Amino acid sequence: MAELDLRFARRFVFDHEVEQLQPVVSEAHRRLHSGEVPGSDFLGWLHLPSQTLTAGIDELLTAAKEIQDGADALVVIGIGGSYLGARAAFEWAKPEYYNQLPRALRGGPELYFAGNHLSAAALNDLLRVLEGKRVYLNVISKSGTTTEPAVAFRILRSWLQKQVGTEQAKKQIYVTTDARKGALKELSNTEGYKTFVVPDDVGGRYSVLTPVGLLPLAAVGVEVRKLLEGAAKAEESLSTSSVTDNPAYLYAAARNALYRKGKTTEIFAYYEPSLKMVAEWWKQLFGESEGKDHKGIYPASVGYTTDLHSMGQFVQEGYRNLFETVIRIEHPVSDLDLPSTPDVQDGLEYLAGKPLSFINDQARLATQIAHVDGEVPNLLVNVSDQTPESLGDLFYFFELACAMSGQLLGVNAFNQPGVEAYKANMFALLGKPGFEQQRTELLKQLNV
Numbered sequence: 001m002a003e004l005d006l007r008f009a010r011r012f013v014f015d016h017e018v019e020q021l022q023p024v025v026s027e028a029h030r031r032l033h034s035g036e037v038p039g040s041d042f043l044g045w046l047h048l049p050s051q052t053l054t055a056g057i058d059e060l061l062t063a064a065k066e067i068q069d070g071a072d073a074l075v076v077i078g079i080g081g082s083y084l085g086a087r088a089a090f091e092w093a094k095p096e097y098y099n100q101l102p103r104a105l106r107g108g109p110e111l112y113f114a115g116n117h118l119s120a121a122a123l124n125d126l127l128r129v130l131e132g133k134r135v136y137l138n139v140i141s142k143s144g145t146t147t148e149p150a151v152a153f154r155i156l157r158s159w160l161q162k163q164v165g166t167e168q169a170k171k172q173i174y175v176t177t178d179a180r181k182g183a184l185k186e187l188s189n190t191e192g193y194k195t196f197v198v199p200d201d202v203g204g205r206y207s208v209l210t211p212v213g214l215l216p217l218a219a220v221g222v223e224v225r226k227l228l229e230g231a232a233k234a235e236e237s238l239s240t241s242s243v244t245d246n247p248a249y250l251y252a253a254a255r256n257a258l259y260r261k262g263k264t265t266e267i268f269a270y271y272e273p274s275l276k277m278v279a280e281w282w283k284q285l286f287g288e289s290e291g292k293d294h295k296g297i298y299p300a301s302v303g304y305t306t307d308l309h310s311m312g313q314f315v316q317e318g319y320r321n322l323f324e325t326v327i328r329i330e331h332p333v334s335d336l337d338l339p340s341t342p343d344v345q346d347g348l349e350y351l352a353g354k355p356l357s358f359i360n361d362q363a364r365l366a367t368q369i370a371h372v373d374g375e376v377p378n379l380l381v382n383v384s385d386q387t388p389e390s391l392g393d394l395f396y397f398f399e400l401a402c403a404m405s406g407q408l409l410g411v412n413a414f415n416q417p418g419v420e421a422y423k424a425n426m427f428a429l430l431g432k433p434g435f436e437q438q439r440t441e442l443l444k445q446l447n448v
């Protein structure tokens with residue numbers, strides 16, 4: 001289970017500050033579990049792991065097997081919550097150069113992600129890579145109307161139809177969307193695509209443990225049952241309202257105490273490159289949940305030790321509104337000993353025979369001490385290993401912490417009204433029917 005270690009934050013967060021939040025945390029916990037919080041229509045994630053395990057995932061695993069057996073390459077089309085969780089878990093669970101490995105070592109088809117930008121160059125590059133392969137598509141959109149995945153799906157579907165014919169293409173397309181509404185749902189009904197449902201009461205950024213994440217992950221051989229089991233254990237162990245006994249609430253309380261002292265940027269720091277997309281998932285979770293009403297902690301991320309050589313200077317000595325949340329994997333997936341080469345004068349012989357994991361962890365410790373000396377509070381999250389079970393636990397830990405954090409901040413942690421502003425402008429500029437008035441106003445503003 002993920003453990004929170006506050007030893008590197010003691011100078012900045014005092015016990016009494018956390019303890020004084022207990023009454024607020026207790027009330028927020030009660031409201032969360034009785035559905036009385038703002039945005040209470042989106043609390044389905046609270047018991048999702050245990051409920052999914054009870055209901056079973058056989059249908060999902062059957063579909064995943066069809067994809068696994070039939071595809072050379074699977075393209076997952078989605079953005080935000082319909083993309084980041086699956087990619088985070090994929091990169092966590094599978095080797096760094098997965099797509100380049102021989103099929104037998106991979107355990108599934110090659111995996112690509114599309115629909116998370118509007119770049120023609122990137123999509124053209126993907127189409128070139130897919131040439132000559134048996135390609136399956138899994139298009140994921142809860143609303144079924146998001147522009148980026150809809151555009152990519154239209155392009156990839158047309159491409160696939162040209163490759164295999166319209167009828168066969170239908171068999172190679174899997175859709176994950178709302179149970180009833182949205183353009184994607186309607187298209188699926190017309191075309192007869194195999195569909196999976198994003199539950200109404202689970203918002204995009206909380207949806208990784210629904211078919212949104214589970215289907216593509218199972219298709220590439222990730223043990224999704226283990227992922228769910230890890231989350232279900234967290235669901236149980238994090239069910240207490242005690243801020244000192246519940247690490248997710250302790251994390252929420254500590255970051256709230258820091259926020260009140262002007263620490264308005266939180267940096268998620270990791271030491272394994274395979275956690276890069278976990279950081280991206282975490283950024284959406286906290287950014288979309290808390291950044292509203294002109295409040296919130298700005299979630300940023302760094303990959304160490306790489307970024308110590310680019311962002312390290314700023315973290316050490318720049319503007320002091322920062323704190324770090326450091327993720328430490330105690331037992332990395334694999335290790336490597338530094339060979340002894342006494343004849344080579346590279347100054348590294350003192351490390352001969354030492355595992356790289358040891359060197360990496362000493363770098364982590366050294367950095368934490370230095371950053372604390374530089375007035376950057378550090379919250380340390382210890383994760384025992386990089387298994388699907390541990391990630392399920394970590395997903396749930398952050399989801400619950402985020403929900404509590406939103407209550408402490410006094411925002412609706414489950415909506416995202418702010419993302420509509422750019423969309424409306426984009427539709428107006430693109431000439432979407434219904435946006436004529438806004439288009440005229442925007443063009444005036446731009447002096448066109």
Ligand SMILES: O=P(O)(O)OC[C@H]1O[C@](O)(CO)[C@@H](O)[C@@H]1O
Pocket residue numbers: 079080081082140141142143144145146149204205288416419
């Ligand atoms: O699954 P959908 O509806 O395509 O939405 C994708 C993402 O877009 C947003 O709605 C923001 O526009 C996110 O909240 C969401 O995760």
